[in-house]
Amino acid sequence: MIFFQNFHTDPFFNIAAEEFLLKYIDEDVLMLYSSDDSVIVGKHQISTFEANQQFVSLNKIPVIRRISGGGTVFHDSGNINFMIITKSQNPDIDFSKHTKPVIDFLNKAGYNASFKGKNDIRIDDWKVSGNAAHLFKNKTLYHGTLLFDSNLEKLNNSIKPSGAVFETKAVQSNRSNVRNISDFKSGVSKHLFFENLKDYLCKYYAVKTEIGFSQNDILIINKLINDKYKTDEWNYHYSPDYVFRNYYLFNDLKLEFRLRVKRGLIEEVDYNTALTDLKTDELFKSLLGVFHTPENVIKVLFEKDLVINVDTSDFRNWELLRSFF
Structure with missing residues (x-):
């Protein structure tokens, strides 16, 4: 497995980078990153419904559709995102298996973490992580959030329903009570938490190489951004009826x-x-x-x-x- 260093905070770059790693890198991949304020909707969701259009417009928060299914999440600088891509002869989606190393890390760090529901990680019954997945050929992409020190007021306002009625068969998010990991244990900085998580996951997955994005990689990612991730066609018009x-x-x-x-x-x-x-x-x-x-x-x-x-x-x-x- 390869660990990809990613110091970019542009949410468009980071979401496009995940697709790039899935489709262009013929190795198992681990990546951790943080993004600036953004609302990330699932592939089969209605962006107009999932993001509070008034709040995100007034606060200039981008709404971006990802390639995986599942519900809507909020990214900001206090949130740590993890992504794992694995190859298999018979790829499938098993969230309990995928979240196990993250849960083990949290428990060894002194948090009472567990897997709950379909794809959540919780601490003391508070949701701190939502997860999603996508199958591509013989690969599975898993990714999830870790609310370490996010702006929860902005999170809640960004994905707060407007009160209008939507009639649809589209996937709709299940709203949960969320809390920051930093609330459960004082004295741990985001940087230290990030580095400890990285070390733990690199050992768990036996990471052999740590690299960054090449100039050619960035060219391909930027093309994905301009052709797909910054377009209304993908972020809004792709929505189910x-x-x-x-x-x-x-x-x-x-x-x-x-x-x-x-x-x-x-x-x-x-x-x-x-x-x-x-x-x-x-x-x-x-x-x-x-x-x-x-x-x-x-x-x-x-x-x-x-x-x-x-x-x-x-x-x-x-x-x-x-x-x-």
Whole structure:
């Protein structure tokens, strides 16, 4: 097994690097890293639903779809991510087996850690790690989070449901009570925890080589970022089909509406209201054929003089925009 050094904190780079290691490196691989603030959604999830669009837009937190299934997680500098890629003649997904070395490390370090549910690591019944996996040819990619000293307020706000109704068969995240590992034991820095975890896993997997990304590796990763991971096509439009229901109150009048979305595109709209001020017919007809993302919907609202600009990070625009997400 090879240990890949990764000092990058750009979440786009790190998510793309995982796919690169899976598809371009013909060795078993171990990697640990931390990313800047980001919401990472599962491959088969609806990004619009899983991330609180108002909060992530106002705080400029990117929403990125990964190649593995499972639920949504939050990355920040206080979170440690681990990734393991193994080859096998009969690859399968076994989360209890994959999480065992991490749980063993935590227990030997003095934490009361255990495997719970489908893919969680918990300490004293508090979730500190979510895990996911992806099969590719004869390989299995496992990866997970370790909440060491994350901003839990920002985490909760980033993935807090908006209150709108989504009707879908898509995978939806199970919300859990989370806690930082640092809360359970004082006097341990993130750097020391990271290095101890690295040493333990390298011994467990009998790592023989430690290398970094070459310039050619980085070129391939950057191409993946630009062609895939920084595109709305992957992060939003890849979403399973869904129906979105919500309402907007204007001068004590209620505008109820429904959007049918397919491959990220608004294909059908229905509404029921006594409003005349908002020119509802014209507004909803203009939404047909528009991608259901804040950046696209706000352009329609701006064209109808309903918002002051097309900046989704301007809180003044969200009085109306929030009802569409």
